[in-house]
Amino acid sequence: MFNVRVYGILLGDNGDILVSDEYIRGGYYTKFPGGGLEFGEGTRDCLKREFKEEMDLGVEVTDHLYTTDFFQMSAFNPEHQIISIYYYVRALEPIRAPLRSKPFDFDERELKIYSEKKECETFRFIPRTRFNEESVTLPIDKVVARLLTAR
Template sequence: MFNVRVYGILMNEQKQVLVADEYIRGSYYTKFPGGGLEFGEGTRDCLKREFKEEMDLDVRIGDHIYTTDFFQMSAFTPDQQIIAIYYFAHALEPIKAPLRTSQFDFDDREMELYHRTGETETFRFIDWDDFSGEHITLPIDKIVADLLKATLK
């Protein structure tokens, strides 16, 4: 069984990369914004929906960056293979979601969500000079982060 995930690389004018810090299923993760493809949805529409749901942000989806080209078992569902697709994303409006300056800095609203659902997330930018795969948790995201660092100067 396959689990298709779609993620966006959003960079601001200061050449910083947007990441999501999440607490989900008892663990902390730093990852790129995005999520799961729903039945009947295209990958670009999925990513637009995810940005709208997670950040209340309208985005334009840009160029394709990478699609998983190796086997990656799901960390949460061992009988599923992850296929992850990455695109550049461009904000069409100012970001309204609270942005943090440190990792896993959840506010009261986010902690309320955690107490209701067992999950929460927040967002922050990482300066390009400090950004690398070492700052990302998920294996495929690490590859994409290092690919970006190697190809974008």
């Protein structure tokens, strides 16, 4: 079975890179914002929906950056193959979601969500000068991080 994921690369004013720090299924992950493609949805619409749901942020999806070109088994279900698609996105409005300066700096609101959903997330920008493949957790994100730092 295939699991299609769509992620956005949002660059800040200084080229800083937005990441999502998440606690999911007992593990801590730093990844690019985005999520799973739903049935009947296009990849760009998926990414717009994910940014709206996760950050209450309207975005414009711009250039395609990368699509998985190797086998990647899901970390959560060994019967699923992950295909991830990455696009650059541009914020259409100011970011209202709380931004953190430290990884996994969850506030009371996120911890309340955790108590209900058993997962939580928060967002932060990593300065481009400090961003590298070690900044993110997932194998496919590491490939994209290398692409971003090579530019």
